[in-house]
Amino acid sequence: MGALTTNYLTPTGREEAWRFTPLKRLAGLHDSSVNVAGHISISSKTELPQGVSLKVSSSADFPASYTSNDVVTNRIRQTAKQVSVLTIADDCEASESIYLSRTCSTEPEFSRVVIQAGVNSKSTVVVENTGTGQLGEEIEINLAPGARLDLISLQEWDKSAVHIAQHHAILSKDSQFTSYVVSVGGSVVRISPTVEFTGPGAFADLYGVYFATDGQHLEHRIHVDHNVANAKSRVTYKGALAGKQAHTVWIGDVYIHKGADGTDTYELNRNLLLTDGARADSVPNLEIETSEIVGAGHASTTGRFDDEQLFYLQSRGIPAEVARRLVIRGFFAEIVNKFKNADLEEQLMARIDEELSKVGQ
Amino acid sequence: MNVLEIKNLQVSVVTDAGNKEILRGVDLTIKSGETHAIMGPNGSGKSTLAYSIAGHPKYLITGGSVLLDGADVLEMSVDERAKAGLFLAMQYPVEVPGVSVSNFLRTAVTAIRGEAPKLRTWVGEVKEVMASLNIDGAFSERNVNEGFSGGEKKRHEILQMELLKPKIAILDETDSGLDVDALRIVSEGVNRVKANSNLGVMLITHYTRILRYIKPDFVHVFANGKIVEEGGPELADKLEEKGYAEYITA
Numbered sequence: 001m002g003a004l005t006t007n008y009l010t011p012t013g014r015e016e017a018w019r020f021t022p023l024k025r026l027a028g029l030h031d032s033s034v035n036v037a038g039h040i041s042i043s044s045k046t047e048l049p050q051g052v053s054l055k056v057s058s059s060a061d062f063p064a065s066y067t068s069n070d071v072v073t074n075r076i077r078q079t080a081k082q083v084s085v086l087t088i089a090d091d092c093e094a095s096e097s098i099y100l101s102r103t104c105s106t107e108p109e110f111s112r113v114v115i116q117a118g119v120n121s122k123s124t125v126v127v128e129n130t131g132t133g134q135l136g137e138e139i140e141i142n143l144a145p146g147a148r149l150d151l152i153s154l155q156e157w158d159k160s161a162v163h164i165a166q167h168h169a170i171l172s173k174d175s176q177f178t179s180y181v182v183s184v185g186g187s188v189v190r191i192s193p194t195v196e197f198t199g200p201g202a203f204a205d206l207y208g209v210y211f212a213t214d215g216q217h218l219e220h221r222i223h224v225d226h227n228v229a230n231a232k233s234r235v236t237y238k239g240a241l242a243g244k245q246a247h248t249v250w251i252g253d254v255y256i257h258k259g260a261d262g263t264d265t266y267e268l269n270r271n272l273l274l275t276d277g278a279r280a281d282s283v284p285n286l287e288i289e290t291s292e293i294v295g296a297g298h299a300s301t302t303g304r305f306d307d308e309q310l311f312y313l314q315s316r317g318i319p320a321e322v323a324r325r326l327v328i329r330g331f332f333a334e335i336v337n338k339f340k341n342a343d344l345e346e347q348l349m350a351r352i353d354e355e356l357s358k359v360g361q
Numbered sequence: 362m363n364v365l366e367i368k369n370l371q372v373s374v375v376t377d378a379g380n381k382e383i384l385r386g387v388d389l390t391i392k393s394g395e396t397h398a399i400m401g402p403n404g405s406g407k408s409t410l411a412y413s414i415a416g417h418p419k420y421l422i423t424g425g426s427v428l429l430d431g432a433d434v435l436e437m438s439v440d441e442r443a444k445a446g447l448f449l450a451m452q453y454p455v456e457v458p459g460v461s462v463s464n465f466l467r468t469a470v471t472a473i474r475g476e477a478p479k480l481r482t483w484v485g486e487v488k489e490v491m492a493s494l495n496i497d498g499a500f501s502e503r504n505v506n507e508g509f510s511g512g513e514k515k516r517h518e519i520l521q522m523e524l525l526k527p528k529i530a531i532l533d534e535t536d537s538g539l540d541v542d543a544l545r546i547v548s549e550g551v552n553r554v555k556a557n558s559n560l561g562v563m564l565i566t567h568y569t570r571i572l573r574y575i576k577p578d579f580v581h582v583f584a585n586g587k588i589v590e591e592g593g594p595e596l597a598d599k600l601e602e603k604g605y606a607e608y609i610t611a
Contacts, residue, residue: 312455320438322472
């Protein structure tokens with residue numbers, strides 16, 4: 001049956017890493033007995049700024065520079081013969097955002113992307129995912145010393161899409177990586193933003209916004225590996241849920257290794273349940289092997305948009321649907337405002353409004 | 362001239378253990394410019410009256426009617442009642458995380474007036490009312506009722522009332538939890554709105570204290586789910602002296 005030879009066993013759902021994920025809905029992306037083609041579906045949406053290039057290269061020229069224990073990531077590496085490479089030159093300060101987009105159609109596909117942010121470069125990269133596809137994706141992000149990179153990944157999929165991804169950032173000395181993972185569309189979306197450090201003084205600032213409605217499964221699995229001294233990380237994910245069988249999962253793993261003195265980390269997850277029948281799982285994990293740290297903490301809360309709030313807002317003349325929108329926009333504003341991109345902000349909020357209007361239909 | 366007419370209102374509260382009758386036939390008419398104090402012991406149904414007029418889903422109307430200028434209030438959704446000109450200042454205002462006071466006020470005023478207020482005049486309007494209620498400007502950026510002190514919550518309720526300009530306002534134990542200074546500021550706010558817009562007020566309270574600041578035209582004693590005695594301001598003095606003992610039936 002054309003089975004691939006692989007060392008990675010197909011998950012059964014009993015594994016810790018897969019226990020929340022509805023495996024039957026993954027279109028075989030995780031299944032070693034299912035053939036999935038490698039494909040280059042990412043392209044530049046607008047003209048690239050000076051000092052920035054997007055090329056398709058042979059995977060052999062860009063071997064993975066870290067070890068992943070994710071089954072799908074390893075399947076992608078075995079399959080994808082080509083890789084999209086986005087390079088931001090040393091000292092390049094891109095005034096405009098770099099817009100990459102990807103539209104997937106019906107065939108399942110594996111895709112590898114490498115982003116290289118040069119020494120002291122400064123840029124914002126937006127990756128916009130739309131369509132009905134089934135995508136297994138790996139994005140490897142290398143930040144050279146002093147590089148500053150904002151990465152905004154938008155999961156604005158159609159209702160049927162499946163997206164399993166690992167976004168792995170490697171931060172060298174004094175670099176700063178800000179990631180925004182925004183998941184509003186798709187049937188199953190499972191993004192694993194992972195971070196490691198290779199030098200001190202680096203800062204990983206990870207944000208996430210997700211909104212799940214009827215039947216959607218949106219999962220975000222963060223792993224920050226504090227493997228060097230004097231690095232800093234922040235994780236701030238906020239999600240809202242509405243409708244029957246809407247399910248979100250947030251896993252926040254932070255590992256502070258022995259010798260990672262001076263580490264400063266804090267992670268936060270907040271969930272807002274707008275209706276009955278939705279479920280938010282939130283699991284922060286903090287492992288600390290040294291006591292010589294600046295700070296380490298986490299917080300997780302899940303609250304309800306309750307009838308009393310609705311009554312209060314309505315009693316001031318605000319119609320119920322406006323009241324819900326108000327609360328959701330307010331809830332996400334703290335993160336979305338940081339995009340510093342009014343168009344993107346409005347695009348996202350409009351999409352959330354639209355999703356909300358369809359709940360229960 | 363606006364009129365709120367409550368006729369033979371009967372209300373049950375919906376609980377897990379079934380419906381429990383609370384209001385047993387309330388008759389009350391409030392006209393523009395009038396202030397009616399509703400006084401009674403705890404548990405007599407005063408708050409139920411307030412919340413059922415505002416349309417809280419917990420209450421089931423089992424009989425009677427509520428008309429505002431002839432329109433059937435009980436047929437209206439909660440927001441329609443507010444648009445029709447009713448306002449309820451709540452005893453326990455609800456926290457709304459993530460929604461700033463300024464955004465909330467602007468959204469409410471837009472809904473009530475039917476169009477967004479002009480930004481230039483709106484900012485000034487809000488500032489002026491906030492200043493008169495002794496509310497700090499930074500208040501606008503805080504989330505609605507989140508972390509507010511008791512006094513701040515009540516001043517925030519009156520701020521909304523001043524901006525939304527209702528025809529009839531129901532103040533549900535607005536005096537509870539206020540110190541003397543806050544009580545004075547809140548009362549002045551109510552009196553200001555009365556003077557400016559000929560507001561009709563239903564003032565629900567357990568104590569006579571607030572009546573020193575907001576003078577009632579009528580006093581109604583509420584007990585066991587209905588009005589049991591009515592009179593002028595002198596009735597409040599009698600309650601101050603003798604309490605509710607004679608109205609509480611075993």
